[in-house]
Amino acid sequence: MTKRICLFVFLSVLALAKVAQAGTVVLQPGRDSYLVHAVVDVLEDPTGRLSFDEISKDPSVVAFRQYDVGQFSFGFTKSAYWFRFEVLNPAAIPHDMVLVMRTAWLDTISIYQPDGAGGYKETRLGDTLPFSARLHPHPQFLLDLQARPGPQTYYLRISSTQAFLSPIELWDAQAFHDNDRLLLAYFGMFYGVVVVMLLYNAFIWVSTRDRSYLYYCLYLGAFFIMNFSYNGFSFQYLWPDSPRWSNWTYTSWVFLYQLMAIIFAMVFLETAKRLPRMHRLLSLFLYVMSAAWLISILFASPVFHNATGVYFVFLYSPLTAVAGFLAWRSGFRAARFFVVASMGNLVGAFITAMTVSGFMPYSFVSFHAVEFGILADVILLSLALADRIKYLRLQNETAEKAIIEQKLQSNELLRQAKDDLERIVSERTAELRKARDEAERLSRVDALTGAFNRRYFNEVAALEFAKVRRLHQPLSVISFDIDLFKQINDNHGHAAGDEVIKAAARVSRNAVREIDFVARIGGEEFAILLPGSTIEQAAATAERLRELVIAEQVSYQGKQLAFTASFGVAQLKDSDQSFEALLQRADEMMYRAKNLGRNRVAA
Template sequence: MLMTKRICLLVFLSILALARVAQAGTVVLEPGRDSYLVHAIVDVLEDPTGRLSFDEVSKEPPVVAFQQYDVGQFSFGFTKSAYWFRFEVLNPSAIPHNMILVLRTAWLDKISIYQPDGSGGYKETRLGDSLPFSERPHPHPQFLVDLEAAPGPQTYYLRISSTQAFLSPIELWDAQAFHDNDRSLLGYFGMFYGVVLVMLLYNAFIWVSTRDRSYLYYCLYLGAFFIMNFSYNGFSFQYLWPDSPRWSNWTYTSWVFLYQLMAIIFAMVFLETSKRLPRMHRLLSVFLYVMSAAWLLSILFASPVFHNATGVYFVFLYSPLTAVAGFLAWRSGFRAARFFVVASMGNLVGAFITAMTVSGFMPYSFASFHAVEFGILADVILLSLALADRIKYLRLQNEAAEKAIIEQKLQSNELLRQAKDDLERIVSERTAELRKARDEAERLSRVDALTGAFNRRYFNEVAALEFAKVRRLHQPLSVISFDIDLFKQINDNYGHAAGDEVIKAAARVSRNAVREIDFVARIGGEEFAILLPGSTIEQAAATAERLRELVIAEQVSYQGKLLAFTASFGVAQLKDSDQSFEALLQRADEMMYRAKNLGRNRVAA
């Protein structure tokens, strides 16, 4: 008898399932199927005021009618409206089925899920990034709720409101299948973030080794992308600030702003737009200021919707701008620009597609939602290929140079065999040329290319010898350290070429103002040092004061303008307690900075 009742129940539920397959808003559970796209069948009700209650939308007939939604998009862009969703789950079997309702978007502010409680009523589960992470039913970056699909049909309701982009793909999963799939997804994220971090550390190491600014800004760009994407996928709220929902809510788009700012700055530095593309440089600079102002204004006036919308919409501008800058630099003959264009294009396209998806202009899919991640991976891979191509190019150049040297030697040997009488003359001339080249190379290795003054390396060598000498002979030794005042303003106002002329003028005046035994060297960008053997601190201070007055009198002619400049001087004399020359130079530097702090254009000893 019991078996007969069960069979009748199964037949009834099967007939009911067949009757509801064509009905909108119904998910029919099927044996062996793991997941269902709820947003493909859901009914939608927009609540512009956000005041409709569950009782009002769930009663028959509802206060406002639900409508079927176009499944192609399932994105509402940026809106202040709340949205209600309704769908039905039909379990045609005779036993309950453990399911998990998944909302894939990690940044939704407020979510209320209403499911039957088994006694004719509904129970509410609240989620959203406006609540602490610890209040979630599942410790997961996305929003998960357990559903027990009882035999027969059951109706579920969701209410969602958010100041972020209203993108809300909804899925229903078999519980075990979801956890299996989630492990694979976490593996993907682990691999992805691992690649980004490895490349960040690798480029940071190169920057430390080379001090090339482009590597520094590329590291900052990768770091900004990492924290943006880490937040974008909900991991920062889970692991970094789980008890700070307000902070998390505001920083989602702040990281998007920061990522775009660093991408533009990296492009400007890498492409050398200030020198090669001055008009594009000005345009990118204006864009940076506008974006920064929009960012700050949206925070100051506490406008979340404006803050979030502008952060995403700026992607549509920065992507084409940087791409155009790359193409223009390439067309101007800058060879490295082709690496930038090829390596960055995938990232730019990925960011553009993701922004289109988040803004509601493209249909949602896993690929479009995560396109920015695929793009940055392409960026990293293509940059690696570009570096490999560069190494190959340099290797081929070296091989060609070696081959040319070998051919030249063979030709020289042939000439020697053909003209033995001229051997001594040729050898003598060649020896003289080599000696001259060696002397010139040695001189160049000691001299700063811009100013003609000695460089820091040779300065350190001479200083070490003088230090040992005066220690042995008990003679005085003084050092003057001076730095051109407000040099950055000169560069900013007149350009780097004008700054170079000022540096050369400072070096020229210094050499003319000291004795032949004194040693003038350029030891930094606009910083010089003068070694004065046999001079006391009083004599050195007098020399520094004379040099300061000569600098004031010096004027640099640049593009029809006369540029005046000043310098700050620090003077120090060797003490018996000094264990190395570096201690003496450090005191002179300290005096120089003291002179700057006292108002610049003065001598401190």
């Protein structure tokens, strides 16, 4: 009877929550995240002078309005906005949550949460503060929130001179950190692709001195710093103590990216020779954009300056696409790839600009559309550059052959000239192949440690998995993670943490056989592939490596840093359908070792 009464009370609370005001988030068992921005109540403060005491005195007097469209973008505005929402925890115990504001460029954020004594405590965030002032070292804004039993009302005040786009989410604390690893993996993959393509094309430029490759590298570099900036990583890693610089450079990187994109289009399409009218139009657009950039910095308000950079996106993208189409129509074969690539970039940049400006609802896909567009752009423009080189080479070969045939009367001299030409082409081809091989090598190696990266580890592991299945040989994996690595970073700095990671990689490579494969697969996580080793042999190797790690001392700024690691060992089973199952068991053993007290081997 008592159980039935409790169940009835719980269902009644949920039913009442569903008819409560729009700004209520009801915590549900088994649910990890909630879209707060879809249910908040909103109050616009055009003057920015309203205080918390004024807006929280009498809810019936303060003109909050329900905001349930889920878009949560107000474009570019000088107004501050107040948001109110309620969290209803029907459980009898508090629940640890994380309030997440996804936009990295918000200037000032004030969060008011109940203090448990009838009042409110204020927490301030925003990119006008140094990065060290954040509660969590994260490019987005995070706040720990403890949802006490029953209803609790929370308030937010946000203002920004950048586009007022602020999706707000409420996460279970552990679920957020698990999900955040996936998001960081996405960014790691994306920036890795951009950097690899930049280096690849830089090697080609060094080899060929074709300035199209140079301007393409500058274009990719401008996109990288722009994207790295507005996703919050530049403030976190490049200038964490310079919030003013970070705020002013957001829009400058947007302008720089557009300028480099237009200059690259003009060089690649040879508009000065093929499309003189379009060349003059593009040149005029460059001057107008540069003037707007300078004038808005010197004389305009920050809001107008930031809006100008975004609104120019709506002009530059179609303009470059039109230039590519005209070059294609004029008979320039390589322009066909440029047009298709420009369309991908155009659509992606346009959707992102529409989202940032408040004309489209926010979603992960729409906000990051420019990144998806640039991936297609990178692939297609690489094909375009290769096709352009082939086209120009054919032109050069035809012209050189005509000149040789006109000047040389002897067949022997003609043959010798053709041999020389083939030798030059062969040398150039070899140089390009060397640049390609070097870029491929860099894509397989972890830049910090010199060990192999996760991408190459997965490729080798797949091959070994197929091999041992065919030959019926044993295969084992060691997965290990540096213990208490966050404390090393917090106490000694990220540079010290990097030295510890490099030391772990160095010890691992020296402790295993030549046929074993060591890779860094995460921040401080490593994996070792041991072909032909049983679980007993792998465990012995892991124990030896654990002792070597204990004995390793890292010298940093006059200090000797010691560290330990936890190891998990697993052997391939007949029931394993893929290598991922083996790696997952090794990871589980590693976490078991950590749970048992760290600095040990679990198999």
